[in-house]
Amino acid sequence: MKIGNQRDFWSGLMFVGVGTAFAVGSLDYSFGNSARPGPAYFPFGLGVLMAILGALVLLGSLKAKTSDGNPVGAFAWKQLVIILGSIALFGFLLPRAGLFVTLPLLVIGSSMASDEFKLKEALFNATLLTVMSWAVFSKGLGLTIPLLPTFLGA
Template identity: 45%
Template sequence: MNIKSQKDFFSGLMFMGVGVAFAWGASTYSVGTGARMGPGYFPLVLGVLLAILGIAITFTALVVETEDGDKIGKFAWKPLFFIIAANLVFGASIGGLPVIGLKPLGLIVGIYLLTYIASHAGEEHKFKEVAVLATILALLSYVAFIVLLKLQFPVWPAYFTA
């Protein structure tokens, strides 16, 4: 077996792994039928489709010839760190960290923090562009989650309320 595209081969394996994990996790829930779907139906179907996609990509990587073999480059630690950190900070800002006495910072502050931290994952960082993006995301998130979906979570920092 000769791998003709390393990127596609390992991407396909990743898709298969995630798909199998979702399908396996969904097996603990009631699946139901197509007409009366249970809580496990969607993750099961999504997991199976993802695994099938992974199989197709892996097969293609073994069959279709590429110019340079699509070698895998070095691991991108910086983007991985900043994206994970941005999501953790966002989660902590929405829910707060009562263990250390941090009250919720709210949706708006959380989105600004998320956008600013995640922007460091790229090669260039322009503060003005990040501020515009964060403002647009905060506005759209407020409209989608608070106004339209009427979700109940803090919008502004708890420090501003009584």
């Protein structure tokens, strides 16, 4: 069987792999039931759904007819390093610098990976996401997330 659309084939394969990994990884936790779901309930369901959708995309790529096979382009290493670096910096700084410092750094830093980066838009997004994250996680759900840097006594 010939691959008609390489991009869909490889992205479908990636979704099947990631979905399967999440579903299998969640098997070590308790499922609970529908009324009181356990820690495995959501990752297992999401993993299975992701694997099914990936399989549909993968199978569709085998039936697709494109003139050049829609080849996969060059790998964007620079953007990958910028985004993963921003996430790693967020994880490292959150307990030390708090949400109000680290989330804007994450949003602005990862936005810099785009060729269409505009500081004004990144600042707006960072502000909106920080306020919404504070409202949902800190106020709404009552999670204890450090909000300010530790040197400020928070």
